[in-house]
Every structure is written in C-alpha cells, then in structure tokens.
Amino acid sequence: MDFEFFTMNPIALFFASIFTSNILMSNFLGMCSFISVSKDYKSSFGLGLAVTVVMTITAAVSWVVLYYVLVPLGLEYLSFIVFIIVIAAVVQILEMVIDRASPALYLSLGIFLPLITVNCAILGAILFMQIRQYGFIESVVFAAGSGLGWWLAIMLLAAIRGRVENNPVPAGLKGAGITMITIGFMAMGFIGFSGMIAVQ
Amino acid sequence: MSAKPGKILVDNLWFNNPVLIQVLGICSTLAVTNNVRNTLVMTVGVSLATAFSSWTLSLMKDLIPRKVRMIVQVLVISFYVIIIDILLRAYLPDASRQLGPYVGLIITNCIIMGRAEAFAAANKPLVSFWDGLTSGIGYMAVLVAIALVRELLGFGSVLGFRIMPDGFVPWTIMITAPSAFFLVAMVMWLARNLQARREAAAKAAKASPKPAAGPSPAKA
Numbered sequence: 001m002d003f004e005f006f007t008m009n010p011i012a013l014f015f016a017s018i019f020t021s022n023i024l025m026s027n028f029l030g031m032c033s034f035i036s037v038s039k040d041y042k043s044s045f046g047l048g049l050a051v052t053v054v055m056t057i058t059a060a061v062s063w064v065v066l067y068y069v070l071v072p073l074g075l076e077y078l079s080f081i082v083f084i085i086v087i088a089a090v091v092q093i094l095e096m097v098i099d100r101a102s103p104a105l106y107l108s109l110g111i112f113l114p115l116i117t118v119n120c121a122i123l124g125a126i127l128f129m130q131i132r133q134y135g136f137i138e139s140v141v142f143a144a145g146s147g148l149g150w151w152l153a154i155m156l157l158a159a160i161r162g163r164v165e166n167n168p169v170p171a172g173l174k175g176a177g178i179t180m181i182t183i184g185f186m187a188m189g190f191i192g193f194s195g196m197i198a199v200q
Numbered sequence: 201m202s203a204k205p206g207k208i209l210v211d212n213l214w215f216n217n218p219v220l221i222q223v224l225g226i227c228s229t230l231a232v233t234n235n236v237r238n239t240l241v242m243t244v245g246v247s248l249a250t251a252f253s254s255w256t257l258s259l260m261k262d263l264i265p266r267k268v269r270m271i272v273q274v275l276v277i278s279f280y281v282i283i284i285d286i287l288l289r290a291y292l293p294d295a296s297r298q299l300g301p302y303v304g305l306i307i308t309n310c311i312i313m314g315r316a317e318a319f320a321a322a323n324k325p326l327v328s329f330w331d332g333l334t335s336g337i338g339y340m341a342v343l344v345a346i347a348l349v350r351e352l353l354g355f356g357s358v359l360g361f362r363i364m365p366d367g368f369v370p371w372t373i374m375i376t377a378p379s380a381f382f383l384v385a386m387v388m389w390l391a392r393n394l395q396a397r398r399e400a401a402a403k404a405a406k407a408s409p410k411p412a413a414g415p416s417p418a419k420a
Contacts, residue, residue: 025377026377027231028226028230028231028377028380029305031226031230032223032224032225032226032310035223035226036223077282077286078282079304080278080281080282080285080304080307081275081278081279081282083304084274084275084278084307085275088271088274114270117270117271117274118270118274118308118310118313119308120305120308120309123304123305123307123308124301124305124308127300127301127304127305128301130301131300131301170389171392171393171396172388172389172390172392172393172396173385173388173389173392175223176223176388177385177388177389177392178385180381180382180384180385180388181381181382181385183381184378184379184380184381184382184385185378187376187377187378187381188378191376191377191378
C-alpha cells in the first residue's frame, strides 16, 4: 500500500460517486434508514445532511488512522473495529459540538446522529476507500460525493413516496413493497449514467 | 417471556421474516445476490454472526450500562465479523475477494442489532442463540431464492453450472442493481398476500387461534 496522495482526477471521482456509482443505488448501502426515514420529506433532508457531514469527516479521520496508525503497526485486521469506533466517536463529538454551537440545528439534526452510527453507508464508504486504496484527497472527495449522492437519492425517494401515498396500491405491496419497486426504477435511472465515468 | 424454540423458528422464517416483514438487513446483501454461491457464503456469515452475538450479548446483558449499550453491541458484533472475515480469507479467498467490503458490512446489518435489541436483551443465552440463528436462516431463505432467479436469468447458470440451453440470451438487467429491488418487492408481495389470506381464513374459521401445522416456511 503506497501513500499516494493523488491518483485519480478528484472532480471525476466526485461526480462519479454522486451519479454513476451512487452508493445507494448501485451498492445498496444505507437501505434501512433510507426506507424507514424517506416517509417524511423534512426528516429526509435532515438525515441526508447528517450523513453527508459524518461521512466526509469519518472518511478523513479513518484514512489518517488507517495509514498512520494501523498500517505501520501491522494491525489492519482490526480495521473493522477501529472504523466503528471512529464513526461512533465522530458522531458523539459532532453531537456535542452542534449542541453547543447551534441549538436550532441540533433540534433538526440531533435525533438523526445516533442513527448514523449503524448506517451501512458510512462504514461502506470507508471500506470502499480502504479496498480501492484511495489517497487522502480522493477519500475525502469520494466520501463527500457519496454523501451527497445519498442525500440526493433520499430526497428524490421522499418526494416520490409523497405522491405514491395518494394513489391506490395493492394491499400486499403497501409500504415496503411499493417502495422497493420505486427504488428499482430510480436505480435504473441512475444506472443510465454509468456509461459516462467509471469509478473503481 | 420464554417462547418455544419451534415457534421462534416458524416466526423467524415466515411470520416475522427479517427481510419480508421487518424489512431489515437489505442494506448490505442485495448486491451479492446475483450469484448463488456468494449469497450462500454471505448469509451463512450473517447467520453465524447473528447467532453468536445474540448469545454473547444475552450473557452480558446485566453487565452493560444502558448508556453504552449500543456501542458495546457494535463492538461485540464487529468482533465476530472480524473472525468471519479472517476465516473467509483463509479458506475461501475467491469469495472473500468478490464480496469485498460486504463482509465488513455485516457489522451494520440491521438484523443483528435488531435481534440483539429486541430479543437477546430480554432472554436467556441459548434461546437467544437459537433466535439469532433462525433469523439468519430466514434471511438466507429469501436471499437465496432471489439469487437463484438472478443467476439463472442473468448468467444462465446456477452455482456456476450452466442450466439454460445454448441459445439462451442472458437478461443483463438481472445482473444489475434494479432487478434486486424488483425481485425483493415481488417476494414481499407474495409473502404478504399469502399471510393475509391465511389470516383471513383463520379469522373465518375462528376455531383454532393459530394454524395447526404451520405453513411450509422455506420457499427457497
């Protein structure tokens, strides 16, 4: 593993991680909260924002921890536990900082922060970063892009679900079923972009 | 609060199936269902991780202060997932490479946390182990069913053996992400309709509170 800082065009990577390989649509990460929270437009906005912020910060911190602590000490096999601790710690600190700095923001964002510790998208982005051996800049750009992509996807789904609710749906498909079909169509849309840039 | 092992089995496989009814754990594993072998490896991993972490957390439930409960749960789960990851790398290096980050993502699979929170926190260790294992098997049944369809139509094979005739044109969409969503929705629809019909029948009969023999749980 080398310490290259810069191997792929960061701008291309940024857009690729938002559109062509959207972390939700092509990698299925963060589905649980995606499905349960997208019922409500406002909460979706809050959760999307929280995911983007936490993902970017944790990716930066994890990269530093991974390449300056774990790799030199030969402790890569502990990386899962360390990443989880990093995520939990960042979420905790962020919660305290937001609480102090802006109580208004805390009210809208605070309830989502604990949910994020177990959001697969965050851990997923970090694991992709490790497996694809991104440099520091790339990792941050990739995480920010993935977070924005997640945010975009949940807003779109929340908007569509608001419409679907007013229409008749077969009883067995209500709730999760029709949501999965909606996500399927959205995923087809996102896959349409995939010929343009390839990330990986 | 002690349920019978048989009832737990039927509940977790069918009436309260983690994927179909509780809509949990779809996060990490849909991506691997375009291939039956990877799905099997992954779901066995999830089942074992759920079983052992439920067992451990049930043993520890009186020792953990409430405030740090969540982080302790995550740490116990990651401990077992690391073991699974190391075993996979040692014995099934191919599958491990193809699964990539999804092995690590077992940690954030909501089923494991869900069972730890909903069942292991209030039950004896052995029953919790059984509950975790059967939840994992319920998850496995659904995912393997989806993987069978996707691999058969997407590659024309099952477990790597070619099944479709030579003239068969693979359905490319079955390999890509959207098909997984559609198939999950179909299976969910089927299961919920069957359950609703059974409930209606039970209500009409009004004789027995529960279907006697239980439905045949595994559709896979």
